[in-house]
Amino acid sequence: MPEHAYLAEGTRAAIRPHRREDGAEFVRLARQSVSFHRPWLTLPTTDEAYEGFIDQLEREDRRGFLVCVRETGALAGFININNIVRGAFQCGAIGYGAFPSTAGRGYMSEGLGLVLRQAFGPLGLHRIEVNIQPGNEASTALVKRHGFRLEGFSPDFLYIEGAWRDHDRWAMTSDMLGPA
Template sequence: MTARGATGAGPYDEAVSEWLAEGPRVAIRPVSPGDGPEFTRLVRASADLHHPWLSMPATEEDFAAYAATLDGEQRVGLLVCVRDTGRAAGFVNINNIVRGRFQCGALGYGAFVPAAGRGLMSEGLGLVLRHAFGPLGLHRLEANIQPGNAGSLALVKRNGFRLEGFSPAFLFIDGAWRDHERWAITADMLPDHPDRPGHPNHPGRRD
């Protein structure tokens, strides 16, 4: 893989070697313990952007505790990175993964300044969906979003999620139990997924 804008070996090249999927402007890779200093710096710089919708680790100690929960089985942590620089534009967590007949996970995500508002997270979330429904083998992803969080709602709408319900007092955030809308997407809703009706490889297709 050729890294655009990179010369020689260094942290950028190490990040590129871990990319799980790439789009035109961003790529995704796993969160690693070594991301602590930069991750927490970006969280602190993005505090106004995230408040009051979510709370993320802003200290090295909190990041270490967060990273320790990313076991790759029940919780997966991914960074959305700008391809040209390797710098983090945001993060996406796939939480509470349940296998068996469910094959579902719950998304948590956020953009970092100055990448917010440039469409990078929308592209990155699209990569996460294809990774989740491809290599991870999941069937369904949910995103629970507070009704006033316009940016987050726009993000899932752009990526094809459907509104499935409303959950009063769903999560304890910023000192109170907050109402959430429940949005979800299944593998067959992706335009390029073989389970989607009309796809050339759909099992029920008859030419």
Template sequence: MLHNDSGEETAHESAGDRAGGHPRVTLRRITAQDEAEFLELVRASIDLHHPWMSLPTTSEEFRAYLARFDDPRSAEGLLVCVRQTGEIAGNINSNSIIRGRFQCGSLGYAAFAPTAGQGYMSEGLGLVLRHAFQELRLHRLEANVQPGNHASRRLLERHGFRREGYSPEMLFIDGAWRDHERWAITSTMMGIVPDSPHPTLPAR
């Protein structure tokens, strides 16, 4: 279930909510109002993120980062927030969404140091998967992980992602082209069938 800027729940329910579950986190879309908290958390998490990722650390970088999600048809930036406090625990993005016969997006995610290690990102990823497969009606989500990023690999394994391959020098991160493992999960693997297919999916 996504929340709007005021914190009120939207009309969309996650599978966990319908089943009577009460997750410790909620999801909401990132906005310009999140700049100060987001940048503070990124700066507090530099040691946690290095060398696996590089997130915005200045206002200019944050605005450019936010602009990536101007068109929700191609990318969606979500924040994982602690339900009790509203504190941002991490972010999970669905990037490079392609429709038609592919119906696929690429995940990017990061935990923030103040709340890392408490399981919030795992709960958040579970909600994101249900949102992507039920509401966005995607069929497949991919995630690319550097081989040494064991925490990220464990997160994906916990949610049933399968390792599909290895790509040398795949992404430019921290000043160099880094090798990545390719992981993916489909709606079929999770047993999620949307009420109707996305309108861009061909009939045959």
């Protein structure tokens, strides 16, 4: 992938918007990731499910980003800003997932920093929330590295993998964003 196609670049990771033509690769990686993400996350594992996923990301209240290995363009994961509310709130909720082939190598951490700069910069948001199931240590460590604060606990918060799951609520406001 040419460097100019990235929305933002870090040292090793880069972000770009999702595209419909990413479907085959995204679905292939999602299928490889099913057990890796269980019970935290369910990804689209069919072409039809991916089309629905993209349809949702094209709504005005969402933005979707692919986290890529900067040098090769390989997909490392994704970070989406969902439920964007404007007006006095200026808030969005982030959801994300790494693909196992690149997990644990820092791409998602660098990618999250790039997405936060987009959220608090060009998108003009004031607040970003992340909801994480207790026990998801990797996800909790990711948001802690970026300075999110734990704001509370929500029982039966999201329906994932056939059950209502409890979540810890983490948040960051634009004034909390550290240096690049």
